[in-house]
Amino acid sequence: MRRIALTIAYDGTAYSGWQAQENAVTVEGTLRNAIRRLSGEEVQTVGASRTDAGVHALGNVAVFDTECPIPPERWARALNTFLPDDIRVTESWEASEEFHPRFSAHSKRYEYRITEDPIVNPLRCRFVCGVRGALDVDAMQRGAEQFTGTHDYSAFCSAGAQTPTRIRTITKCEVYRDGQEIVIGVEGNAFLYNMVRILAGTLIEMGRGAIPAESMAEIIESGDRTKAGPTAPPQGLQLVRISYDGE
Amino acid sequence: MRRIALTIAYDGTAYSGWQAQENAVTVEGTLRNAIRRLSGEEVQTVGASRTDAGVHALGNVAVFDTECPIPPERWARALNTFLPDDIRVTESWEASEEFHPRFSAHSKRYEYRITEDPIVNPLRCRFVCGVRGALDVDAMQRGAEQFTGTHDYSAFCSAGAQTPTRIRTITKCEVYRDGQEIVIGVEGNAFLYNMVRILAGTLIEMGRGAIPAESMAEIIESGDRTKAGPTAPPQGLQLVRISYDGE
Numbered sequence: 001m002r003r004i005a006l007t008i009a010y011d012g013t014a015y016s017g018w019q020a021q022e023n024a025v026t027v028e029g030t031l032r033n034a035i036r037r038l039s040g041e042e043v044q045t046v047g048a049s050r051t052d053a054g055v056h057a058l059g060n061v062a063v064f065d066t067e068c069p070i071p072p073e074r075w076a077r078a079l080n081t082f083l084p085d086d087i088r089v090t091e092s093w094e095a096s097e098e099f100h101p102r103f104s105a106h107s108k109r110y111e112y113r114i115t116e117d118p119i120v121n122p123l124r125c126r127f128v129c130g131v132r133g134a135l136d137v138d139a140m141q142r143g144a145e146q147f148t149g150t151h152d153y154s155a156f157c158s159a160g161a162q163t164p165t166r167i168r169t170i171t172k173c174e175v176y177r178d179g180q181e182i183v184i185g186v187e188g189n190a191f192l193y194n195m196v197r198i199l200a201g202t203l204i205e206m207g208r209g210a211i212p213a214e215s216m217a218e219i220i221e222s223g224d225r226t227k228a229g230p231t232a233p234p235q236g237l238q239l240v241r242i243s244y245d246g247e
Numbered sequence: 248m249r250r251i252a253l254t255i256a257y258d259g260t261a262y263s264g265w266q267a268q269e270n271a272v273t274v275e276g277t278l279r280n281a282i283r284r285l286s287g288e289e290v291q292t293v294g295a296s297r298t299d300a301g302v303h304a305l306g307n308v309a310v311f312d313t314e315c316p317i318p319p320e321r322w323a324r325a326l327n328t329f330l331p332d333d334i335r336v337t338e339s340w341e342a343s344e345e346f347h348p349r350f351s352a353h354s355k356r357y358e359y360r361i362t363e364d365p366i367v368n369p370l371r372c373r374f375v376c377g378v379r380g381a382l383d384v385d386a387m388q389r390g391a392e393q394f395t396g397t398h399d400y401s402a403f404c405s406a407g408a409q410t411p412t413r414i415r416t417i418t419k420c421e422v423y424r425d426g427q428e429i430v431i432g433v434e435g436n437a438f439l440y441n442m443v444r445i446l447a448g449t450l451i452e453m454g455r456g457a458i459p460a461e462s463m464a465e466i467i468e469s470g471d472r473t474k475a476g477p478t479a480p481p482q483g484l485q486l487v488r489i490s491y492d493g494e
Contacts, residue, residue, distance in 0.1 A: 009369050010369050011372075080366065088366050119336075122256050127370060
């Protein structure tokens with residue numbers, strides 16, 4: 001028995017999120033089907049990030065245990081022959097028994113993409129959130145700077161999410177233009193449910209002037225979800241990469 | 248009665264090409280439905296470029312005649328409310344009676360996008376053609392330079408295409424890297440059926456060294472379709488823009 005780890009990229013548009021569900025097409029369910037078709041085994045998979053419906057990934061990570069003799073580095077190419085084009089395994093390797101894709105991660109990077117174009121380019125509409133009117137990127141950047149640190153981020157967590165603690169460490173939060181789009185980049189050791197989408201919704205409100213950029217620290221401190229902006233739509237969000245110690 | 252012209256962008260993945268057909272979902276058919284829902288009129292549309300299934304456009308142009316009193320510049324926004332997100336009207340204006348979106352055009356630009364990544368990024372797979380192995384972009388550039396001029400381009404036209412003459416004028420043909428992708432850009436007054444995809448297939452063969460880059464002029468002169476490379480797949484192709492005199 002060995003533990004195989006996979007790096008997985010996907011366009012989340014067609015999927016009801018990462019997590020396997022009865023009666024819904026999910027990324028994890030599609031991956032498990034591919035593993036079964038390749039190896040004949042019905043495996044349990046564990047993913048690093050349980051991305052929501054419509055959210056994309058360039059580098060999610062999943063593991064499973066297998067008795068199949070396929071060499072670890074060959075799984076990527078072999079699985080891709082059984083996967084649709086909108087899901088690709090970009091790398092595979094053998095992980096130790098102690099490796100857990102979520103708990104072993106020391107940093108994840110998410111990006112949220114926004115367009116101010118009143119008419120969203122149909123070649124980009126799956127990957128950006130459209131906003132009405134121009135945004136003040138400087139104000140968004142000031143708000144983003146205050147988002148880093150180790151805090152209780154309850155104000156940036158969807159109600160009802162169950163987690164033992166809402167304290168997280170955010171190491172980087174930046175806002176910049178990339179061609180026609182505005183990108184929010186955020187890195188940390190772990191994230192709360194909907195945290196990046198609520199951050200994006202809050203920074204968009206700051207870009208509009210509807211929430212003062214200087215109030216970010218205050219919003220975090222309040223612990224009050226209603227003080228932050230709305231949850232921005234899923235399609236703007238991408239899980240870019242996950243880093244592990246020793247990589 | 249007046250003639251309304253539209254600039255239209257679309258992700259062609261979900262459509263059986265531009266041209267309206269019975270029993271198939273096409274860009275033109277979807278546009279006509281939107282016009283009918285907005286104005287109550289059953290109009291005839293004429294498009295500048297009858298793109299194939301899976302081919303994209305940032306700036307196709309179409310016209311129709313209408314008695315509907317909606318001001319010309321308002322059609323874009325109004326039609327978008329009846330169109331899916333993968334088709335957007337980006338501009339609308341009143342055109343003269345003499346204006347024909349294809350015959351009035353003095354220049355069109357197409358781009359063809361290629362990736363050498365052995366695993367095609369699923370966020371780009373709708374918009375690029377994947378090739379195995381690295382391409383020699385310098386060789387492709389040398390082949391592209393020889394493609395310009397006024398010639399009989401029969402070697403770059405799919406068999407059976409009906410057209411009074413296969414003489415066309417290509418004013419620009421370039422190959423360059425754009426991030427992780429290789430782009431073929433080509434401009435001319437008009438194009439033959441599948442011309443850009445056969446050009447792309449030929450330049451890819453030149454990039455692989457399977458066809459000598461220096462033989463482009465010879466291939467054109469031969470007038471022999473079998474001397475050129477294969478027709479490259481549709482998803483790499485985008486109609487970027489159409490220019491008209493006086494614009």
